[in-house]
Amino acid sequence: MAASVSTQSLGQPLGDDQRFGLSRHVVLPGPLRLDGGGLLSPVEIGYETYGTLNADGSNAILICHALTGDQHVASPHPRTGKPGWWTRLVGEGKPIDPARHFIICSNVIGSCMGSSGPATIDPSTAEPWAMRFPVITIRDMVRAQAMLLDHLGVGQLKAVVGGSMGGMQAINWAATFPERVRACVMVASTARHSAQNIAFHEVGRQAIMADPKWRSGAYYESNDPPAAGLAVARMAAHITYLSEAGLTEKFGRRLQARPDRPDGAKSFGFDADFQVESYLRHQGLSFVDRFDANSYLYITRALDYFDLAEEHGGLLANAFRGTATRFCIVSFDTDWLYPTSESRSVVQALNAAGAAASFVELSSPYGHDAFLLEAPEMNRVIDGFLRAES
């Protein structure tokens, strides 16, 4: 095991397997027992690490990604070339720093960036799993991450950190493997999906499944995926990531500039007249180049199934009873996808369980997306929390 804990500097990842470009990739035999009752074997995991595990193995931090995120938390995305998705928090001189920490980020199972999901090959048929891939849960994602940590020789985490769906994994880590997590940071997240959350995801799933190119999920051979349906799903979801005020500030009712009309003009047609229309269309179109439609179905399903209380006898406090893990919960005041009231419920449960918990609601105009944007206050809170460990 020790041999696989290799160090790497930012931008120079070394892979167990180079199939996924710059990303590291491992095939673990499993089986992974799933909440749905099935077994997944093998378990493929795409991941990245930054920094070096120290001698006493006490500096490992696991970062968990959001719905459409990936393992490229602090290094460029191999397909889009864009910088890592959380370089504002993770990197040299940042609160999570490869000079001090051994940072691990893995693609969740169900996704499409190297970890087992509907697009990977089912060895029993030598074809992509497609919709025969088992429905998975947030806890299943966490269990797969635990298998990766075993493989990497990381026993205990200094911290598990995540925003949005990453926050759900972080809190689930603390509940499922309390002895392996010294600290848990949950940002812009919730301990369960609400009816409205489920409703928005159902719209996205129906948009994908209504696309004739979806073909009940068997579109891999055709190389002609349900891009139109997936783009609509992304557009609907994207609205929930932004605040009403943020949208107004960014776009208002401003019109798209046109070659003949620099200030824009209504077309009295169905072009993207408004800047917000053009922006949303771009969000939808650029998403389909980097994401698999079936993965979108599976991961939204995992999110909708998520209810941490249900996993612990219906009472959220039970999930944390007797825990030694320290918790840091952060919400944003304009986040209407996972509003502050959801974080407050988690904090109340932590308090009821006698857990050490700090909670802060930050102010931002940017809604749910705030956790991915420049947020100096969030950095200060997380830096202080991580350094406070005795």
Added chain:
Amino acid sequence: MAASVSTQSLGQPLGDDQRFGLSRHVVLPGPLRLDGGGLLSPVEIGYETYGTLNADGSNAILICHALTGDQHVASPHPRTGKPGWWTRLVGEGKPIDPARHFIICSNVIGSCMGSSGPATIDPSTAEPWAMRFPVITIRDMVRAQAMLLDHLGVGQLKAVVGGSMGGMQAINWAATFPERVRACVMVASTARHSAQNIAFHEVGRQAIMADPKWRSGAYYESNDPPAAGLAVARMAAHITYLSEAGLTEKFGRRLQARPDRPDGAKSFGFDADFQVESYLRHQGLSFVDRFDANSYLYITRALDYFDLAEEHGGLLANAFRGTATRFCIVSFDTDWLYPTSESRSVVQALNAAGAAASFVELSSPYGHDAFLLEAPEMNRVIDGFLRAES
């Protein structure tokens, strides 16, 4: 003209033309000059009336319907058989009462219940207009209604009343034809569409246009409309009609009952496990039976284009300068589609213009949809306002 002002009792409408079942229908020569620059001719209007115009013509009330509404405000829908959509407010013993008022409700142009829209026949080609139908605005809808009033011999309205898009028409009536409107009631509405409003509609339009059955709008001959795309559009919009708290109260995370599991169970598949999923799917599917996909494109476009201030030099107060119309503005505290802040902007403009305006925010758990549901307070407010006329 007088001959066409026929009386009818509830449930027994008499039509100029019986083509549209129980609904009345008239073909006016026009032309109607449109905001987009074109001319619409002829102008077909499907409408209903209830009660009798009194001798001095002072008891006419025009009711304006919402995006997917119709003229059947107080009598059963001819296709679905469902009761009129505002029988809680309109009917015997209600604030708007055929025993006292001559009530008119017409299908907006652009729609699909008897008024000119993409599904009606373009006489120049003898085929449905489809996407050659001109893009229309809320003010165009209002101008068509004014032509209908001319036809019916109604000079001045005692009141124009509407909720949601109906409220936009009501306020536009007061701004466009101030001398024809003694009182204006705008419920759960706005004087302009926000970036977030536009964004949700753009998702719906893209869902329709992504459906291969849409065929650039030319699906009428095939009799195979883009039902899947339209259903997704309806599902996305429907979420915005309900409050988060209302969804939680109505559905929470409750599971669908199954034959073998009366309390429901997760399928670990992609069935509608949650009641909210099943409800949304039903909303989408039942909608496509009664609505035309192209009409949905045209009416959402008219809504997105709506900005009453823009029609009056960029200052909303200009729309009401010197008006003698009395205004009653009603909002609901959990309406996040057209939140109270939008109503407040209208009231501020009315005050700035010196108009007589009353404003009330009502409390309801039901979000935007509250105006269509049992709302005794709303009835009291509207009843008092309509009776107060000297």
